[in-house]
Amino acid sequence: xxxxxxxxxxxxxxxxxxxxxxxxxxxxxxxxxxxxxxxxxxxxxxxxxxxxxxxxxxxxxxxxxxxxxxxxxxxxxxxxxxxxxxxxxxxxxxxxxxxxx
Amino acid sequence: xxxxxxxxxxxxxxxxxxxxxxxxxxxxxxxxxxxxxxxxxxxxxxxxxxxxxxxxxxxxxxxxxxxxxxxxxxxxxxxxxxxxxxxxxxxxxxxxxxxxxxxxxxxxxxxxxxxxxxxxxxxxxxxxxxxxxxxxxxxxxxxxxxxxxxxxxxxxxxxxxxxxxxxxxxxxxxxxxxxxxxxxxxxxxxxxxxxxx
Amino acid sequence: xxxxxxxxxxxxxxxxxxxxxxxxxxxxxxxxxxxxxxxxxxxxxxxxxxxxxxxxxxxxxxxxxxxxxxxxxxxxxxxxxxxxxxxxxxxxxxxxxxxxxxxxxxxxxxxxxxxxxxxxxxxxxxxxxxxxxxxxxxxxxxxxxxxxxxxxxxxxxxxxxxxxxxxxxxxxxxxxxxxxxxxxxxxxxxxxxxxxxxxxxxxxxxxxxxxxxxxxxxxxxxxxxxxxxxxxxxxxxxxxxxxxxxxxxxxxxxxxxxxxxxxxxxxxxxxxxxxxxxxxxxxxxxxxxxxxxxxxxxxxxxxxxxxxxxxxxxxxxxxxxxxxxxxxxxxxxxxxxxxxxxxxxxxxxxxxxxxxxxxxxxxxxxxxxxxxxxxxxxxxxxxxxxxxxxxxxxxxxxxxxxxxxxxxxxxxxxxxxxxxxxxxxxxxxxxxxxxxxxxxxxxxxxxxxxxxxxxxxxxxxxxxxxxxxxxxxxxxxxxxxxxxxxxxxxxxxxxxxxxxxxxxxxxxxxxxxxxxxxxxxxxxxxxxxxxxxxxxxxxxxxxxxxxxxxxxxxxxxxxxxxxxxxxxxxxxxxxxxxxxxxxxxxxxxxxxxxxxxxxxxxxxxxxxxxxxxxxxxxxxxxxxxxxxxxxxxxxxxxxxxxxxxxxxxxxxxxxxxx
Numbered sequence: 001x002x003x004x005x006x007x008x009x010x011x012x013x014x015x016x017x018x019x020x021x022x023x024x025x026x027x028x029x030x031x032x033x034x035x036x037x038x039x040x041x042x043x044x045x046x047x048x049x050x051x052x053x054x055x056x057x058x059x060x061x062x063x064x065x066x067x068x069x070x071x072x073x074x075x076x077x078x079x080x081x082x083x084x085x086x087x088x089x090x091x092x093x094x095x096x097x098x099x100x101x
Numbered sequence: 102x103x104x105x106x107x108x109x110x111x112x113x114x115x116x117x118x119x120x121x122x123x124x125x126x127x128x129x130x131x132x133x134x135x136x137x138x139x140x141x142x143x144x145x146x147x148x149x150x151x152x153x154x155x156x157x158x159x160x161x162x163x164x165x166x167x168x169x170x171x172x173x174x175x176x177x178x179x180x181x182x183x184x185x186x187x188x189x190x191x192x193x194x195x196x197x198x199x200x201x202x203x204x205x206x207x208x209x210x211x212x213x214x215x216x217x218x219x220x221x222x223x224x225x226x227x228x229x230x231x232x233x234x235x236x237x238x239x240x241x242x243x244x245x246x247x248x249x250x251x252x253x254x255x256x257x258x259x260x261x262x263x264x265x266x267x268x269x270x271x272x273x274x275x276x277x278x279x280x281x282x283x284x285x286x287x288x289x290x291x292x293x294x295x296x297x298x
Numbered sequence: 299x300x301x302x303x304x305x306x307x308x309x310x311x312x313x314x315x316x317x318x319x320x321x322x323x324x325x326x327x328x329x330x331x332x333x334x335x336x337x338x339x340x341x342x343x344x345x346x347x348x349x350x351x352x353x354x355x356x357x358x359x360x361x362x363x364x365x366x367x368x369x370x371x372x373x374x375x376x377x378x379x380x381x382x383x384x385x386x387x388x389x390x391x392x393x394x395x396x397x398x399x400x401x402x403x404x405x406x407x408x409x410x411x412x413x414x415x416x417x418x419x420x421x422x423x424x425x426x427x428x429x430x431x432x433x434x435x436x437x438x439x440x441x442x443x444x445x446x447x448x449x450x451x452x453x454x455x456x457x458x459x460x461x462x463x464x465x466x467x468x469x470x471x472x473x474x475x476x477x478x479x480x481x482x483x484x485x486x487x488x489x490x491x492x493x494x495x496x497x498x499x500x501x502x503x504x505x506x507x508x509x510x511x512x513x514x515x516x517x518x519x520x521x522x523x524x525x526x527x528x529x530x531x532x533x534x535x536x537x538x539x540x541x542x543x544x545x546x547x548x549x550x551x552x553x554x555x556x557x558x559x560x561x562x563x564x565x566x567x568x569x570x571x572x573x574x575x576x577x578x579x580x581x582x583x584x585x586x587x588x589x590x591x592x593x594x595x596x597x598x599x600x601x602x603x604x605x606x607x608x609x610x611x612x613x614x615x616x617x618x619x620x621x622x623x624x625x626x627x628x629x630x631x632x633x634x635x636x637x638x639x640x641x642x643x644x645x646x647x648x649x650x651x652x653x654x655x656x657x658x659x660x661x662x663x664x665x666x667x668x669x670x671x672x673x674x675x676x677x678x679x680x681x682x683x684x685x686x687x688x689x690x691x692x693x694x695x696x697x698x699x700x701x702x703x704x705x706x707x708x709x710x711x712x713x714x715x716x717x718x719x720x721x722x723x724x725x726x727x728x729x730x731x732x733x734x735x736x737x738x739x740x741x742x743x744x745x746x747x748x749x750x751x752x753x754x755x756x757x758x759x760x761x762x763x764x765x766x767x768x769x770x771x772x773x774x775x776x777x778x779x780x781x782x783x784x785x786x787x788x789x790x791x792x793x794x795x796x797x798x799x800x801x802x803x804x805x806x807x808x809x810x811x812x813x814x815x816x817x818x819x820x821x822x823x824x825x826x827x828x829x830x831x832x833x834x835x836x837x838x839x840x841x842x843x844x845x846x847x848x849x850x851x852x853x854x855x856x857x858x859x860x861x862x863x864x865x866x867x868x869x870x871x872x873x874x875x876x877x878x879x880x881x882x883x884x885x886x887x888x889x890x891x892x893x894x895x896x897x898x899x900x901x902x903x904x905x906x907x908x909x910x911x912x913x914x915x916x917x918x919x920x921x922x923x924x925x926x927x928x929x930x931x932x933x934x935x936x937x938x939x940x941x942x943x944x945x946x947x948x949x950x951x952x953x954x955x956x
Contacts, residue, residue: 002156003116006220011120011153013216015127015146017209022131024205024938030182031139034130037174038143041150044166048157051236057249058233060159060242064250067162067169068261072268074174078181079275085185086278088291093933094197098294100931201934208941215948223955 008049016042027092029081033074040070115156123149136182140175147171160242299350300361302343303380306390307429309340313422321415330405333418337401337425341394348387356821359384362435362499369438373494379435381498385632385822388815389432389564392636396556396643397425399791403647404548406787407654417457417546424450428557432564437486437496440565444482444529447558448475454553455545467541474538478528485521488514502571515572519579522569526562532590532620536613537880543605547650550605555612555646556639563616563635566623570823573626584624584708588719591617593877595726599733600873603660604649607734610876611686612642614723618701621716627704628823629816633806634697636815640802641685641694644795648679651784651792652738656745662734663863667743671781674789676739678796683735685799687728687848690841693802698724700808703840721847728851736859744863745781808837 019038026032044063051059084091126149129142147170154163234249236242250258313336321329351359364379401421408417427450431443449472456468486496492514493501500506526532531539542554553559566573566583573580591614598610615638622631653660655672669676685694702724705716783789806815858865875881 002112002158007116007120008153008157009220010217011123013220014124014213017213017216018124018127018131020212020941021205021209022127024208024934024941025202026131027934028136030136030178031130031133034139034143034178037170038127038130038146041147041170044162045150045153048154048159048162051159052157054228055231055236056228056233057231057236057245058253060162060236060246061233061249061254063159063162064165064246065254065257065261067165069264071169071174072261072264074177075268075272076275078177079272082181082185082276087287088295089185095295096933097931100929198930198932198935201938204938205941208938208945212941212945212948215945215952218952219948219955222952 002052005049005053009046012042012045012049015039015045027094029084029091029093032093033077033081037070037074040066112156115152119149119152119156122146123153137179140178140182143178144171144175147175158236158242161246299346299353300382301363302350303347303361303363303382303433304365306340306343306347306394307380307426307433309336309343310422310425310429312336314419314426317415317419317422321419324415326409326411326414327405329415329418330401330408333422334398334401334405336422337394337398340425340429341391341398344387344390344394347382348391351382351384351387356817359821360499364435374490376436376438376496378439379497380433381435382433383822384818385564385567386432388632388636388819389560390429392639393428393432393557394425396639396795397421397428397552399794400548400552400556400643400647403551403650403788403791404546406785407548407650408546409785413457417454420450420453420457421548421552424454424553424558428561431561435498437489437498437501440568441482441486444525444561445479447553447561448472448479448529451475451542451553451558454549455542457545457549461544463541464544467538467544470541471538474535475528478525478535481521481524481528483525485518485525488518488521492518498568502569504571507571507575510572510575512575512578515575516579519569519573519576520582522565523579523583526565526620527586528562530559530562530616530620531613532562532586532617533593534879536590536594537876537883539613540606540609540876543603543609547605547646547653550609551643551646551650554609555642559612559616560619560635560639563619563623563631566620567628567632567823570626570628573623580624580626581709581712582624584621584705584712584716587617587620587622587624588705588716588723589617590614591621591723592719592726595723595730597873597876598730599726600869602663604652604662604665604734604738605646605660607662607730608642608645608649611645611727611731614727615642615686618698618720618723621705621720622701625704625708625713625716627701627708629806629819630697630700630704632819633815634701636805637685637693637697637799637802640795641682641692641799644678644682644792644799645686647788647792647795648675648682651675651788652679652781654784654788655781657781659745662737664745665738666741666745666863667739668781669739672783675784675792678792679739680735681796682799683731685802686731687852688724688844689848690845691800691803693799695841695845696803696807699841699844700806702844703837706840721844724844725847725851728848729855732852732855733859736856737863740856740860741863 016039019035019042022035022038023032026035044066047059047063047066051057051063084096088095123146126142126144126146130139130146133139133142147166151163151166151171154160154166233253234245236245313333317324317329317333324332351361361382362379363382364377367375367377369376401418404417404421408414411417424447427443427446429443431440431447434440434443452468452472455471456465459465459468489501490496492510493506495501528535539554539559543550545553573583594610594614594617598607598614601607601610615634619631619634619638622628622634651672652665652668652675655668655675656665659665681692685692688695688698702717702720705720706713708716784792804814806813858868872878
């Protein structure tokens with residue numbers, strides 16, 4: 001049979017952690033966005049794994065929807081980034097700190 | 102139909118290679134200097150994940166992953182990077198939040214440890230089997246997925262199509278320039294703010 | 299007819315309302331006539347209700363009428379209910395009757411005053427409050443009336459508030475009363491705690507009282523007695539009554555002689571079933587009453603102001619009434635209350651006529667020989683004098699004798715001591731009243747002489763004594779202008795009261811078919827009083843002893859004081875200064891009292907209470923300022939927070955899973 005599910009879950013967990021740490025550490029907005037994509041992919045992998053382990057097609061349907069929503073999210077997110085860059089060229093995540101308490 | 106009755110060693114080999122590709126790509130995304138390099142590493146990761154999808158008998162999603170994710174989303178990223186000319190040496194400036202990096206790494210290590218602990222400590226797949234429809238059995242993966250999408254999850258499907266339209270409209274609105282002068286004023290105001298705060 | 303009870307207090311209330319709205323427009327004297335009419339109408343209604351009550355048989359003379367539900371809160375129900383029984387009707391009759399006469403008198407006395415209509419506003423309000431007090435069917439309503447009369451007393455004492463002494467006298471009265479009111483309130487709380495209701499008919503009924511322990515009853519009675527001590531000016535809270543003479547004389551007559559000060563006695567008679575269960579409380583009441591009677595009588599012997607003598611006399615006579623109540627001779631106490639109302643009001647109104655006729659002179663040492671100039675006033679005053687000295691056959695004799703007899707019978711040797719004290723007091727009463735009569739109406743016409751410096755300086759030593767400024771005077775104030783008789787509106791009430799002071803004894807002669815008041819009131823105080831039967835010999839002996847003492851006092855005083863007004867050896871300073879009690883209170887309030895108030899204000903209030911309230915605010919602000927540092931504005935920080943939280947939750951799950 002195929003590789004046991006726990007291995008796939010481990011790979012997904014590591015990928016998710018890499019993406020999370022990258023999100024916290026990098027300041028370039030676009031790279032932070034890519035880290036988000038990494039995390040989404042890790043989640044997709046987890047869902048697929050469970051779909052196989054539970055013999056359930058629902059898991060794969062969810063992944064389908066995640067991909068659609070991720071695509072929409074990227075579109076809107078990049079639009080926002082473009083709008084920000086138009087105001088202030090070379091902005092990073094740290095430059096938007098006006099809302100401090 | 103790439104998968105036949107797979108034998109163990111072949112599966113393992115494919116899994117290991119694909120995993121290495123995925124994780125290396127992930128590390129590359131996070132640590133690359135130039136955003137374009139990051140985007141390319143992302144493509145690498147996505148391909149690796151797609152292979153893992155195939156390994157798990159999700160053939161349709163493999164195709165969707167390659168086409169939509171690697172083919173459309175990353176391309177979009179690259180367009181924006183090149184349009185905006187991101188990646189100037191600005192990021193070489195020292196991190197304002199000094200504690201951020203070490204704490205983030207610590208959290209990462211802790212989280213990973215917890216994940217591994219959880220994965221190995223308990224049995225995960227304890228839910229109802231095939232609650233939304235069987236995956237194995239006669240018929241292709243596409244057919245089963247399609248059947249599920251167009252019957253059980255029909256409403257969600259329609260909603261996501263609406264979502265896509267909304268996203269497109271939103272993006273058009275967001276990048277619209279009202280007129281060039283307002284933009285320059287806005288840039289002036291922002292520059293002042295930065296000088297003050 | 300009994301159902302018309304609610305009209306009795308309503309009429310003066312309507313008068314009050316009308317005078318508030320239109321009094322100033324009605325002016326002098328129409329406002330006075332309106333007020334008097336309302337009082338008279340109230341008296342007529344009282345008569346009607348009284349006759350209705352008479353019509354019932356002796357066992358069924360209790361009628362309650364609830365006008366509306368005042369406080370319907372869960373298990374605590376208090377209604378505006380009036381209780382008509384022999385005791386309340388007796389009070390009602392003499393309160394409304396004497397009030398009417400005094401209202402009439404005030405029309406003449408207050409003529410020309412700038413605030414004429416305001417005076418009658420307050421008088422009618424007072425009458426309303428007093429009637430609520432007397433007719434009230436539960437403790438709370440009585441307390442409402444109690445506070446109302448206290449307020450009106452304050453308003454009327456400081457009626458001429460531009461004068462500093464009048465203003466402070468009003469405050470003193472109110473504050474001293476408040477101490478007593480505190481006791482009253484504690485009493486009400488205790489009553490409610492034990493009985494679950496404040497209704498008289500339910501609290502004082504035999505089944506409710508059966509479960510009451512003696513100590514509880516004693517506490518309740520003592521608390522309520524404290525209220526009575528404040529209102530009826532007994533030791534130690536009597537200091538406000540002499541100062542209350544700053545008010546216009548009709549006020550002194552009505553409130554501080556006939557009605558308000560009797561509220562305390564009324565309250566104690568009302569709770570006689572409770573007192574029956576608390577013999578210790580009765581003992582305390584009797585002893586305090588006797589002490590007050592004696593001490594006040596001694597002070598009155600050395601006062602120069604015509605009204606101050608009468609004020610201390612009132613305190614002393616109230617002491618008599620409390621002795622009566624304390625020695626369970628309740629009916630004697632009520633009888634004396636009625637006769638005292640008659641003769642004391644008469645004496646005060648007479649003093650007012652004298653003051654009026656003497657162009658606002660109040661110092662007796664400056665009067666003399668007035669019986670030639672004011673025949674009617676002096677005749678009526680003499681009637682009052684004989685009545686208070688308890689000379690047969692005047693009203694005062696019968697009532698005072700009843701009290702003396704009741705005291706003798708009380709509790710073995712204690713009763714004997716009380717009797718002796720009261721007898722001595724009777725002698726002193728005769729002495730100082732005769733002194734007053736001699737100084738004012740007999741002797742040399744000292745007002746013709748220029749003011750002697752020494753006598754005047756000595757007379758200014760009396761407590762709180764000041765030349766009154768009865769303002770404004772209706773006629774020119776000449777220094778040696780001759781005294782004149784009062785107008786008919788003032789003389790008519792004097793005559794009416796004189797008749798009552800003379801013949802009032804017929805209400806309760808100690809012989810069988812004539813003891814009307816005794817038979818009338820007995821059902822109310824049945825449970826509490828001991829049936830006393832005195833043999834005819836005993837009655838005659840006691841009458842002879844009392845009369846002898848009184849005559850001795852008169853015989854002593856009349857020749858001395860008619861001859862000369864200067865007898866400094868008979869007026870020692872300690873008596874002039876009222877045993878220095880006022881001075882003592884002032885020292886206490888000034889010293890420890892002020893220190894306590896100061897401590898409460900500056901330390902407790904400002905530092906502790908304000909400090910803690912402000913401290914809470916400071917704490918919140920401080921912690922807010924600290925918490926604000928979490929909001930750095932950096933998105934990555936927030937993301938870090940989220941990640942850290944997630945890791946923590948995961949940690950918990952791992953911990954649970956393992």
